[in-house]
Amino acid sequence: MLEHGGNLRAAQARYGGTDWIDLSTGINPHGYRAPAPSAEAWHRLPEPDQDLVRAACDYYGAPQLLPVAGTQAAIQALPRLRAELAGPARVTVAAPSYAEHAHHWGRHGHALREVAYDALDDAVAASDVLVVVNPNNPTGATVAPERLLDWAALLAARGGWLVVDEAFGDTAPRRSVAGHVGQPGLIVLRSVGKFFGLAGLRLGFVGAQEPLLAALDDLLGPWAVSGPAQEIAIAALRDRGWQQATQARLARDGARMRALLADHGIDARGTPLFHWWAAPRADDFHQHMARHAIWVRLFPDAARGIRVGLPGSESAWLRIEQALREWNDI
Known part of the structure; x- marks a missing residue:
């Protein structure tokens, strides 16, 4: 670990x-001062709450999102999903960045390399999957949204993915590409833990086209997000x-x-x-x-x-x- x-x-x-x-x-x-969850949140199996999805889509400006048990769950699952859907990929992870990305892409038969942020333009042509943390953790480096969307289009043209981890993106909303997750090949990760100070909830969201979200949902399995986490997050995401x-x-x-x-x-x-x-x-x-x-x-x-x-x-x-x-x- x-x-x-x-x-x-x-x-x-x-x-x-x-x-x-x-x-x-x-x-x-x-x-965020979390409200006390209802008794129902503790006693019922946590079915997906569409109020949570609507609140998250409104807050992040995204057309569709999948709630997950923290962005870490998606970081671990996406390399496996890519291998199941399309086999081994040429994967480039921007570096230095959150180490879990490279760690998990390297565990599922993909050809992994890490490339500095200033060399990413040249890396796109030789990649099937490009992973960028924006703003970057730990350095704070950023990539303009227009540039990210251009990369996503180039990758999608050959069935590739651009994964943009926006876990620290709440304080830079104009740099977010979450509003474009209807675009082929673009996957965006968002976290409730950082800005809202609710890391213990273990709640995040994945934005992508619906078929990919459905495949990821199936891979992660039922009841991925607890009932109390869903209720607390709805309150936080709506509290303007x-x-x-x-x-x-x-x-x-x-x-x-x-x-x-x-x-x-x-x-x-x-x-x-x-x-x-x-x-x-x-x-x-x-x-x-x-x-x-x-x-x-x-x-x-x-x-x-x-x-x-x-x-x-x-x-x-x-x-x-x-x-x-x-x-x-x-």
């Missing part, structure tokens, strides 16, 4: 202490007031984090929810912050960098500032 952010118990076991600030995930620390206030708060806090890092000599980029920078002394920085009970995400391999999310309190902001000040003094 690959290593991910959010493994705070491992940090506590290694470094000790209980009063930790977890910046490792990029999840909104001020998440909360969404607008959260966009403003995240924009403000994201700018504050970027300025804080810049004040301490760190040139970071990313999204309002997280910031990333290449760090030659990434391991040392990671350990320094951990000794201050601040858990950041270390990328030790090709990305070779640090990613930080947002804290959830003013006292946490002050602790981060103090740790950064001490890092500069080393």
